[in-house]
Amino acid sequence: MRKRFSTLAALAAAIVIFAAVPGQAHFGAIIPSDDIVTQQLKGDLALEIKFLHPMEMEYMEMEKPETFGVMHKGKKTDLTERLKPAGGKSPGQEKTDTFWKAVYPIRRPGDYTFYTEPKAYWEPAENLFIKHYTKVCVNAYALEQGWDQPVGLETEIVPLTRPYGLWTGNVFTGRVLVNGQPAAHAEVEVEYLNESAGDSGYIEPPFSPYVTQVVRADAGGVFTYAMPKAGWWGFSALSEADWTRQHEGKEKNVEIGAVYWVRTRDMK
């Protein structure tokens, strides 16, 4: 009896340990059809709004975001009504999960910062809610104005590197804000969107630390990362919200993430 109990306990402990080391990071994502709009663009800009593990290409079910919008020349426009559900899954996934699509006609020059506030996502493995405020910037007609302005979200990354027109190998530097203030020593997770690898195919991480890169911001909330491959890169700065949310009658912590996406291209 006693032996059986200890086996059970060991098994339970193993499960807990396994579950507590997810080895993969959740990322909110807004991926536009390109980060640059010129006269050569056919049709309108298409955007995909997702919640996924970018490196492992695993989707998570995403409810319709509370807000999806765009900021251009300091003016915010709500685009939530443009969201249309779509289904996505990685090669290894059985079930199709929901992500969201939107089309936005860009008619004027300047920088367009798209942003989304998703609904809080309950993550049983981490015993908390996850809410990733996500942004991406698209430049139109070579007028480079607006990318360095905050949107005013609960938490967000404000770029210090111009966030478009980046070469492979460039660094991306950003400042993490929580409630408008620099988030000192915030942890920033970095992942490559594996499905953006294109012709060169899927990148197989040799060991689990290669899945998610981790950098810690300095006292001013500033972090830097150099991107070694062409494609889309996501930066996710995590903080604990100063509010909680109920799950099955109990107050649970909320992890708020400030996520930013940039694209790199090879020099050739």
Added chain:
Amino acid sequence: MKTRTYFLAAAAACLLLFAASASAHKVSVFAYADSGKIYTESYFQNGDPVANGGLKVYDSNDNLVAEGVTDNQGLFAFEIPRADDFRIVIDAGMGHKSSFILKKSRVKAAIKSGGQP
């Protein structure tokens, strides 16, 4: 006389400085049609307007159909000559030249919305 030389030297230095700072910024022109008019905006990469820039408009047969000078906000507008593809060229001097193609479909829509012939 000496003062004048100094002044000229200073002016030349200013001009050089200006040329150096401006050349780091690419010039662009953007145009849209609305309510019977074509509106153009000419700007440097960083958003500074191209003031007093020469602007020329060509139709699909490369005929000059309009021309003018941008104001201090880099703007210049003109009446839609007719429904056609237009090539709008800004010349900001010092080798800063750029063009924009305004499609006939956009021009047509603006003629309708503006109630112009």
